[in-house]
Amino acid sequence: MKKLGIVVTDPTDWTADALIQEARKRDFETFCPDLGKMETSIQKNIEHMTSEINLLELDAIIIRDIGPVKNDSHVYRFNVLQQLEESGVTIINSPAAIQNAANKFNASCLISKAGIPTPETFVTQETEKAMKITETLEDVVIKPVFGYKGIGIKRIKKNEVIGPDGIPEKTTAYDFVCGHIEEKGMVYIQEFIENPGRDIRAFVVDGKVIGAIYRNAPEGWWLNNLSQGGTPQECRLTEEQENMCIGAAGAIGAVFAGVDIIESKEGCFVLEVNATPSGAGIYKSLNINVAEYIIDSIENRL
Structure with missing residues (x-):
């Protein structure tokens, strides 16, 4: 029986549950490793363990949700997935693909290089240059480079900050952009497409x-x-x-x-x-x- 890991932090998630049920129908022995509980031992052999299994014993892994990560844990989880892939474990999506998609800046570059139309996009680390871009385009969307579910996205139209619900916010465009750069170190700006x-x-x-x-x-x-x-x-x-x-x-x-x-x-x-x-x-x-x-x-x- 083939061993399949479905990486997820919430087993009640619809997609995770659908994957688990379908895998069991196909006679896979299924596991739901939580990468937040993963441990590695490097001795004569290397083992990457969760509470359930040595991940190197899996035949394949489907990544639904790596979970919230910060600091070194982010690098650690992806490094382990890369090592599992190099050891012959089938992983979809690959760690490289997930990183490509998760980084909106990198994704925009890859999509554009493939000749696929994408909104005009600008990235800068300086508030004054960001403001010049927003004023030139007149209607833009500011997105976190690493974000999901639309969280943290704002629109700046004619120097006015607008929330996702269409309601103007009290903060000025300059203060918002300045604060964003102070927090993130950069700002990712896309033209708003009517x-x-x-x-x-x-x-x-x-x-x-x-x-x-x-x-x-x-x-x-x-x-x-x-x-x-x-x-x-x-x-x-x-x-x-x-x-x-x-x-x-x-x-x-x-x-x-x-x-x-x-x-x-x-x-x-x-x-x-x-x-x-x-x-x-x-x-x-x-x-x-x-x-x-x-x-x-x-x-x-x-």
Whole structure:
């Protein structure tokens, strides 16, 4: 019996549960290692242990959620995953793909190099230069380079800071940008793409789009994430949109990915690629179980 680890911090997460159930149907012996409890011993042999198992004994690992990390723990967890991969453990998505997607700056570079349309993006470490960019573009989005679920995203329109709900905030654009740079050391700025009040999340597995949904923003909002109150709706992609999503996932190096694209009068743009995506929205909207496709991918690699 093949041993499969599903890395997750919350086993009640819909996607994690779907993966566990599907793996058991396929007769995998399943484990849910928590990397936050991982320990390594380096003696004559190297062992990477969780409370359940020596991770080197696994045949494959699916990474759903590495968990909150900070300081050296972030490097440690990814180093272990890289060593497991080098030792022959099949890992999807690979540590490299997850790092590529998690770093929005790096992802933007990779997507652009692949020739895929992405919003104009600027990064600077200086407040004055950041302000000049926001004033020139007039309408921009400020994102944490490492962020998820739309948390911490702000919009600056004509020198006014606007929250995800569309309500202007009291802080000035200068103070916000200055504080952001003081905290993060840099600022990642994207042009705001005028859109129909929605974006598209496509789920890609092994170079194919298995389903896509619109994420409709709540009334008055400009942020569309389902975790921020957006509502899912079935979406039928054009051939061009499908190719964009497949190309973006490939540029990141992801076996499976959630690719976010935005529509505008000027065409479509890839916003982000998520290499640890939830499959809940696709399932609830389309009755497509992404776990079936991901486990297929694992079986094909073993």
